[in-house]
Amino acid sequence: MRIGFIVPSWHYFKDPFKLQPYWELYYSSILKKKLGEKTDIKIIDLRGKSKKNEKFNEIINELDEKDFYLYWIMKSGDANEIYSIVDLLKKKFPRSKHIAGGTHVDMLQDECKKVFDSIIVGPGENSFLNAIQNGSEKKFLESYSKVDFADTPYPKRDWLPYNSVISKNMFKQYGDYNATMVYFSRGCFYRCAYCVYNVPNKLQAKSPKLIEDEINYLKTNYDVQAILLKDEIALNPNKKIFFPQMEAIGNSNILWRGQTTSIGTYEQLKLAKETGCLELSVGIETVDDNVMKMIDKTWQSEKIINQFIENAKKVGIKIKICLILGLPGEPKNIVDKTINFIEKQKPDYVSLSGFCPMPGSPIYQNPDKYDIEFIDKNWDKHAHLLFRFSNNESVGLPFRYKKQTHWGNSFSREEIILNIQHIQRWLSSKSMVY
Ligand code: SF4
Structure with a gap:
């Protein structure tokens, strides 16, 4: 199974490398633990490569095919860019599935249901795995009160090169x-x-x-x-x-x-x-x-x-x-x-x-x-x-x-x-x- 967790460009930051894609690393680490070492998970880090860049479509078109593309949208400012990434990837790899969670998705569920194959409402610790394994459902809902943060794994950073961490x-x-x-x-x-x-x-x-x-x-x-x-x-x-x-x-x-x-x-x-x-x-x-x-x-x-x-x-x-x-x-x-x-x-x-x-x-x-x-x-x-x-x-x-x-x-x-x-x-x- 091939999974790509996409980090958008964070186009609103002067230096998008000053912060790190914590939640993408966190959920990738949890998925790796649950799915085993054989699962191929990659972080696709698009920081600094925004839609304003005329080569943006080329960059997306050069991405490898994955079975699942995952997204964690904390800021609505990332949403349009992510929607256009989904659109381009769907045209290129029609069999791939796109799964998204995060605050923007929690807040705008109807809009996001039209863009993604499945949406995650609430935390992603269990729901990403459920969405990957039961892909026919549109919405995976779990309450934060059911998912503790105290003893979950910390995110491994080795998904990314040193200077990106x-x-x-x-x-x-x-x-x-x-x-x-x-x-x-x-x-x-x-x-x-x-x-x-x-x-x-x-x-x-x-x-x-x-x-x-x-x-x-x-x-x-x-x-x-x-x-x-x-x-x-x-x-x-x-x-x-x-x-x-x-x-x-x-x-x-x-x-x-x-x-x-x-x-x-x-x-x-x-x-x-x-x-x-x-x-x-x-x-x-x-x-x-x-x-x-x-x-x-x-x-x-x-x-x-x-x-x-x-x-x-x-x-x-x-x-x-x-x-x-x-x-x-x-x-x-x-x-x-x-x-x-x-x-x-x-x-x-x-x-x-x-x-x-x-x-x-x-x-x-x-x-x-x-x-x-x-x-x-x-x-x-x-x-x-x-x-x-x-x-x-x-x-x-x-x-x-x-x-x-x-x-x-x-x-x-x-x-x-x-x-x-x-x-x-x-x-x-x-x-x-x-
Ligand atoms: S609700 Fe909490 S996180 Fe939001 S601004 Fe108020 S104190 Fe800060």
Whole structure:
């Protein structure tokens, strides 16, 4: 049996090799374990080879025939490209089957059923194998509550060449480290109105033993010196999970950075620092209370954010705050308010995004409530990291507010673009972007 797991180009990233295709590696490792060594599984890594490349069709046409092509679509921005890959491969290899899962598929099942032979809704640990073995069914559904993340195998990286697994750019602001990406938990129990990264809507944590095993594997085989925890909440609020996880990282003698929420305590930050944490990014998202209410994030306030940043500074962890512009409810002085907030809080870095109504998020599901009159369903235009390195970008902000909204006159798309560009250039001038 020949299986190809396709990684799309990640066309919205300036350097798509700065991150790794973790889920494709993870599910390939699980399939290999279940199907045995004789099964031929390849990762088809198309990072950096986007549809914009005029040779894209040629690249796809040169791929070998497989019995199954698999896809894990986390971002809707990848969807159109993947649909066109499926289309080209179906013409060339009509007997091959195409199976897809991931958040985009969970959220847009009807659309995806028309493209793929089978879709996976929920986690893929069992469903990829079921779909391969019972190919006539259209949908394979399993609940995350049935599939634990604690003791599943960690992804083997030897599916890819060294330079596709290790990046020197991931920690370049801290030194010349061999670095790669991991997940020590998946999901998030909050329900912020713009978010779809909270799948599953709970925090499933890896066991400390698995964490140590994975880090040791990365150190032994790839001389990894630093890891990026892509978990939504790296500082697990459950102390029974947090302490053993940190102990496991600390025992492994490695540097790390990750993302978390502003709810992290001083005690947690201190321990994180002791285990090698260099930097935490935290989703502040907006500096305006009304917007915070509209996006259902009132569990954080300026006081909580302030305390978190202060504590991080005390223990010596650098802080990157993540902000989004273009959210519903923004006042006309949002640019000044944001710059004042940054000047007052003095984070080390800022990651500024443009709001993107992602399919499946509460805002996407109920645009009227947020006075959104149009959402572009061309997924190629769905991106959120905008104007970080230049003002010349055309994707992103794929929506329009009504002129008159329940919070007053709205910003037009052009005005939101100017707001983002203004703050991005200000941040660049302060060397707060990387
Ligand atoms: S934005 Fe972050 S905290 Fe909010 S639901 Fe998404 S992952 Fe959770």
